[in-house]
Amino acid sequence: MTDQVTTKVCSKCKADKTFDSFGKKASEKYELRTQCKICHNEESKAWHKANREKSRAASKSWRKANLEKARAASKAWSRANPEKVKASKEKWFKENREKESARAKAYVDRCNDNYVARTMGLKLSQCPQELIELKRINILITREIRNQQCQN
Numbered sequence: 001m002t003d004q005v006t007t008k009v010c011s012k013c014k015a016d017k018t019f020d021s022f023g024k025k026a027s028e029k030y031e032l033r034t035q036c037k038i039c040h041n042e043e044s045k046a047w048h049k050a051n052r053e054k055s056r057a058a059s060k061s062w063r064k065a066n067l068e069k070a071r072a073a074s075k076a077w078s079r080a081n082p083e084k085v086k087a088s089k090e091k092w093f094k095e096n097r098e099k100e101s102a103r104a105k106a107y108v109d110r111c112n113d114n115y116v117a118r119t120m121g122l123k124l125s126q127c128p129q130e131l132i133e134l135k136r137i138n139i140l141i142t143r144e145i146r147n148q149q150c151q152n
């Protein structure tokens with residue numbers, strides 16, 4: 001007469017449970033987990049939760065540390081390479097000045113007879129050409145003064 005074992009004590013809740021209450025695990029005795037399915041589920045849920053929070057916190061602090069590192073590195077680089085910083089600033093200003101003067105030129109090109117007459121509240125047909133020319137120069141001078149003031 002063999003005493004066939006059909007129950008197993010859960011290592012966690014210590015309850016004596018039938019084999020079908022345990023999940024399979026080849027390396028364990030009877031090829032069953034030491035914890036019953038209920039305990040195992042709770043344990044793995046808790047593990048995932050703890051690790052999700054851990055991994056979230058870890059990636060958050062990594063980002064923070066690396067952002068600060070990146071900032072610090074760029075500051076240190078700027079301090080170590082003042083002439084490069086100066087050159088890149090000058091390059092930026094030059095490029096933007098070129099863009100600015102291109103825009104100003106386009107603006108002058110748009111300063112046609114019709115536009116000039118309208119700035120005086122007149123129709124083009126009412127304006128002598130000499131007046132148009134003078135007013136255009138006046139507009140361009142005013143703009144140039146404004147540009148100079150903006151740059152200073």
Ligand SMILES: [Zn+2]
Binds near residue numbers: 014015
């Ligand atoms: Zn259990």
